[in-house]
Amino acid sequence: MWNGGPKAKFLGLATLICASILSGWALFSVLQSHALEAELLTLPPDDLPAHADIVNFAIAHARPVYASNCAACHGGDMRGRPDKPAPDLTGSSSIYDSSSVVSLEHTIRYGIRSGQSMGRNIADMPAFGLSGQLSSAEIHDVASYVQSLSQPVIDAKSVIRGHEIFENKGVCYDCHNGDGTGNRDYGAPAFNGHWLYGGDLDSIYHSIYYGRHGLCPAWADKLSSLDIIALALTVFEKSHGSNDTVSGSASLLKARAASAAFVTNASVPLHGNN
Numbered sequence: 143m144w145n146g147g148p149k150a151k152f153l154g155l156a157t158l159i160c161a162s163i164l165s166g167w168a169l170f171s172v173l174q175s176h177a178l179e180a181e182l183l184t185l186p187p188d189d190l191p192a193h194a195d196i197v198n199f200a201i202a203h204a205r206p207v208y209a210s211n212c213a214a215c216h217g218g219d220m221r222g223r224p225d226k227p228a229p230d231l232t233g234s235s236s237i238y239d240s241s242s243v244v245s246l247e248h249t250i251r252y253g254i255r256s257g258q259s260m261g262r263n264i265a266d267m268p269a270f271g272l273s274g275q276l277s278s279a280e281i282h283d284v285a286s287y288v289q290s291l292s293q294p295v296i297d298a299k300s301v302i303r304g305h306e307i308f309e310n311k312g313v314c315y316d317c318h319n320g321d322g323t324g325n326r327d328y329g330a331p332a333f334n335g336h337w338l339y340g341g342d343l344d345s346i347y348h349s350i351y352y353g354r355h356g357l358c359p360a361w362a363d364k365l366s367s368l369d370i371i372a373l374a375l376t377v378f379e380k381s382h383g384s385n386d387t388v389s390g391s392a393s394l395l396k397a398r399a400a401s402a403a404f405v406t407n408a409s410v411p412l413h414g415n416n
C-alpha cells in the first residue's frame with residue numbers, strides 16, 4: 143500500500159493529470175499534422191495558398207528539405223548566390239512560369255535541362271560566337287544593347303548597332319521578345335537587371351559568344367511528393383508574398399507574414415547588378 147501523506151497524494155495526482163494532458167496534446171498534434179499532410183497531398187495545388195494552416199505546415203516541412211537540397215545553389219535565403227547561376231526564388235522576375243503552385247511543382251519535380259524527359263528543356267542560349275553566326279564585334283554591340291536595357295551604357299553608337307543585330311541578324315527577339323522582356327515558355331530570361339550570369343559587359347559577352355545551359359536537377363526520384371509540394375508552395379508564398387502586387391484574403395496575408403519567417407539568413411546578397 144502506498145502510504146504517502148495528502149500532499150504526496152496530491153502531487154501524484156497532479157503529475158498524472160499533467161502527463162495525460164501532455165500525451166493528449168502530443169497525440170492531437172500528431173493527428174493534426176497527419177491531417178495537414180493529407181490535405182497538402184490531395185487538395186488541388188492551386189487551392190493550397192488560400193489555407194493558412196496548410197501553408198504554415200508546408201513552410202515548416204520544407205525548411206530542412208530546402209536547407210539540405212536547394213540552399214547550396216539557391217542560397218540559404220532563397221535569393222540566389224553571387225557565385226552560382228541559380229536564380230533568386232523570391233522575386234517576381236522568374237525565368238519559367240512561377241505564377242502557380244502547379245507550375246512550380248513541375249519545375250521542381252522534373253528540373254530544367256535535367257535529362258528527365260518531363261524536364262523543362264525547350265531552348266538553350268545558342269553560342270553565337272563559337273558557331274560563327276556573329277562576329278566578336280557584333281557580339282560586343284549586341285551585348286551593349288542588352289546591357290543598356292537595364293543600365294546606363296557609355297557607348298551609344300554600339301548600343302544602336304546592337305539593337306539592329308538584336309532585331310535582325312541575331313534573331314534574339316525570337317526567344318527574348320522584341321523588347322527584351324523574355325519568354326517564360328522558352329526559359330529565355332528578361333533583360334531587366336536580374337542577371338543569372340552577371341550584368342557586366344564581359345559576362346554578357348560570354349553568354350552570347352559561348353551560349354548558356356543552366357541546369358536545375360530533377361527531384362522526382364530524390365524527394366517525396368510531400369517534400370516537393372511543400373517546396374513548391376513555399377516558393378510560391380515567398381515569390382508572391384514579397385512582390386505585394388496580388389491582394390489576397392486575410393488568411394493568405396497571414397500565411398505570407400508567416401512565410402517571411404522562413405528567411406533565416408538575409409545577409410546573402412542578390413546576385414547580379416540590380
Ligand code: HEC
Binds near residue numbers: 208214236357
Ligand atoms: C546544382 C544547383 C541547383 C540545385 C541543388 C537546385 N537548383 Fe533550382 N535551379 C538551378 C539553376 C541553375 C536554375 C536556373 C536554370 C536555368 O538557367 O534555366 C534553377 C532554377 C530553379 C527554379 C526555376 C526558377 C525560375 O526563375 O523560373 C526553381 C523553382 C528551382 N530551381 C527550385 C529548386 C528547388 C526547390 C531546389 C531544391 C529541391 C533546387 N532548385 C535545387 C540550380 C539548382
Ligand code: HEC
Binds near residue numbers: 266270285316350355
Ligand atoms: C533559341 C532561343 C534563344 C535565342 C535565339 C537567343 N537566346 Fe539568349 N538565352 C536563351 C535562353 C534559354 C537563355 C537562358 C539560358 C540559361 O538559363 O542558362 C538565354 C540567356 C541569355 C543571356 C544570359 C542572361 C542572364 O541572365 O545572364 C544573354 C545575355 C542572352 N541570352 C542574350 C541573347 C542575345 C543577345 C541573343 C541574340 C544574339 C540571344 N540571347 C538569342 C535563349 C535564346
